[in-house]
Amino acid sequence: MADTGFRDRLDAGIDRLSWSRRVSLTVRILAVNLLPLALLGGGIFYLDTYRNQLLSERYKLARIEAQITAEALAGASRTRQEALLIQIGKEQKMRLRMFDAEGLLWADSFALDGPAFEFDDVGDDAFSVEFARLLDRWVNTIVGADPIPDYIEPDQPIADSWPELARARAEGLSQIQLRDAPDGTPVINAAAPVGLNGATLLTTRNAVDITDKVREARSTLGMAVFFALLGSIFLSLYLARTIVRPLQALARAAMRVRLGREREVEVPRLPQRRDEIGALARAVSDMTNALRQRIDAVEHFAADVAHEIKNPLASLRSAIESLARVEDPELRAQLIDIAAHDIRRIDRLVTEISDASRVDAEISRTTFENLDLGDLAAAIITARDDRSENDGRAIELTRPMGGARIMGVPLRLERVIENLLDNAVSFSPAGGLIAVAIAHDDDRVTLSVCDEGPGIPEDAREKVFQRFHSDRPDAEAFGNHSGLGLAIARTIAEAHDGSLEAREREDGRSGACMVLALPPASASHR
Numbered sequence: 001m002a003d004t005g006f007r008d009r010l011d012a013g014i015d016r017l018s019w020s021r022r023v024s025l026t027v028r029i030l031a032v033n034l035l036p037l038a039l040l041g042g043g044i045f046y047l048d049t050y051r052n053q054l055l056s057e058r059y060k061l062a063r064i065e066a067q068i069t070a071e072a073l074a075g076a077s078r079t080r081q082e083a084l085l086i087q088i089g090k091e092q093k094m095r096l097r098m099f100d101a102e103g104l105l106w107a108d109s110f111a112l113d114g115p116a117f118e119f120d121d122v123g124d125d126a127f128s129v130e131f132a133r134l135l136d137r138w139v140n141t142i143v144g145a146d147p148i149p150d151y152i153e154p155d156q157p158i159a160d161s162w163p164e165l166a167r168a169r170a171e172g173l174s175q176i177q178l179r180d181a182p183d184g185t186p187v188i189n190a191a192a193p194v195g196l197n198g199a200t201l202l203t204t205r206n207a208v209d210i211t212d213k214v215r216e217a218r219s220t221l222g223m224a225v226f227f228a229l230l231g232s233i234f235l236s237l238y239l240a241r242t243i244v245r246p247l248q249a250l251a252r253a254a255m256r257v258r259l260g261r262e263r264e265v266e267v268p269r270l271p272q273r274r275d276e277i278g279a280l281a282r283a284v285s286d287m288t289n290a291l292r293q294r295i296d297a298v299e300h301f302a303a304d305v306a307h308e309i310k311n312p313l314a315s316l317r318s319a320i321e322s323l324a325r326v327e328d329p330e331l332r333a334q335l336i337d338i339a340a341h342d343i344r345r346i347d348r349l350v351t352e353i354s355d356a357s358r359v360d361a362e363i364s365r366t367t368f369e370n371l372d373l374g375d376l377a378a379a380i381i382t383a384r385d386d387r388s389e390n391d392g393r394a395i396e397l398t399r400p401m402g403g404a405r406i407m408g409v410p411l412r413l414e415r416v417i418e419n420l421l422d423n424a425v426s427f428s429p430a431g432g433l434i435a436v437a438i439a440h441d442d443d444r445v446t447l448s449v450c451d452e453g454p455g456i457p458e459d460a461r462e463k464v465f466q467r468f469h470s471d472r473p474d475a476e477a478f479g480n481h482s483g484l485g486l487a488i489a490r491t492i493a494e495a496h497d498g499s500l501e502a503r504e505r506e507d508g509r510s511g512a513c514m515v516l517a518l519p520p521a522s523a524s525h526r
Contacts, residue, residue, distance in 0.1 A: 026276075028275075029239065032235045032239055033236075036225055040221075043218075043225065047139060047221065048139065048143040048145065051214045058186075059178075066174050066190035069192070070195075073098065075195060078107075085112060088109075092116075093116045095117075096108075096203050099202070100198070103159030103160055103169070105158065105159075119182050135215075136215075139218070148186075149180065150180050150182075151181050164189050164191040169193070169198070175191045176189070176190055177190075177191075184211070185206055185211045186207045186210055190203045246281060247277070250268065250280070250284055269285045312345045313342070316339055316342040319339040368496075369409070370407055373404045373438055373447055373518070375403075377399070378399070380418060381395050381436065390421075390434075391425055393431070393432050394432075398436070398438065400438060404440065407519075409496075412495075413492070415488070415492060416489040421436075423486065424449050427512065428452050429452060435448075441517065444517040444520070448515045449514045464486050464502055465490045486514075493516055500517075
């Protein structure tokens with residue numbers, strides 16, 4: 001029960017975060033993984049900046065303290081100077097040393113009144129302190145901090161042993177020098193001239209508070225990175241759930257489609273998702289629908305093929321069986337003619353069916369050529385006239401000035417035009433005129449073939465493109481057409497990103513118009 005309640009709360013949380021499904025998976029994955037790293041990297045560089053700011057402020061303070069102390073010491077008696085060194089050292093927790101004009105040490109607050117501070121003994125520190133120092137070194141390495149010289153007391157207590165004192169004596173200006181204590185804390189030395197007789201002052205402060213503040217800020221950063229990492233883990237689990245669950249649903253649907261156990265398997269389209277998972281779901285759904293349509297088309301086609309071949313086979317069988325029982329030569333000759341006609345009909349059907357089944361695949365593998373649709377139509381019409389294939393019908397071609405160039409497969413487009421002309425010749429009356437017009441219509445190149453036949457009723461204009469649909473003129477011999485010509489022609493047109501439609505004549509006269517529309521060749525292909 002507790003596990004079910006947790007899952008319900010998790011599902012509710014996912015529903016409330018449904019807006020994230022509109023964001024790309026790439027963006028979400030990067031955000032989830034880079035958030036802790038970005039916070040850690042930014043925090044480290046912030047710590048370095050924060051430490052430098054604290055040191056900069058402390059440099060200013062040390063310079064001012066050294067200058068004020070030097071002014072107070074100038075002109076004072078030796079007793080007063082020693083008293084000031086002791087007082088300021090105790091109050092400010094510093095070490096103050098004075099050097100005479102020859103650079104010799106003559107006063108040290110630690111020697112006068114004991115040390116005001118002591119460096120930590122590194123060997124006796126707890127593990128947490130050692131780990132903190134290790135982190136300090138890692139951070140300095142990551143940010144590329146400049147190396148800091150170690151704080152080492154010189155063997156001889158003279159001014160020239162301290163570079164900052166040497167510069168202050170030479171330039172007559174106060175100087176600052178940062179050093180690293182044995183415990184890793186900063187040591188700030190400030191040197192300043194005292195009076196005009198060449199004496200100098202050296203102040204030494206162990207700025208432990210700076211290290212404490214930086215480590216405190218680092219602890220806060222560590223907590224922030226920890227919670228960011230924790231949030232990243234939960235977001236990763238949520239992200240994985242939003243990816244895995246729809247993929248599992250798609251996998252189950254795909255398996256049901258493969259097994260064929262359910263005729264209408266509902267493949268989830270996930271319309272609420274605008275990311276890659278949603279695109280995949282819709283692509284799989286569209287692919288499944290296209291596959292079903294293709295399977296249905298194949299099944300219907302197979303049934304139509306069986307039906308169309310069965311009729312001439314039955315007639316052929318009847319003629320052959322009757323031939324053995326008939327002795328009359330004239331009747332036997334008629335039966336032989338019927339058998340030969342049925343064989344030609346079956347051969348035509350097999351040829352047309354084979355052509356119809358492979359036209360899509362052939363065009364998809366063929367390279368399109370740049371051609372003029374008007375030139376192609378003119379060549380076909382001339383060839384038909386030479387072969388006397390128009391049965392006395394006249395064909396008139398109208399073409400635009402400047403040509404009508406398209407990209408296509410010439411042999412297949414020739415098949416389309418031949419089928420349209422054959423259809424127009426069949427339905428045109430003797431001596432009729434077939435008008436072939438090529439034109440530019442918006443963003444299409446059109447070829448229309450209009451006859452003077454009875455026309456096609458509006459409710460039958462789509463049926464003529466169905467496979468094995470055959471509605472021939474009464475005067476035409478039965479079985480001379482397979483009913484696949486216009487179906488193949490439309491398939492070829494659609495494979496060229498075009499269309500083929502049946503319309504009525506625009507001039508209002510009797511007859512039908514078959515209109516082929518194809519995209520024009522782009523300027524780069526002309």
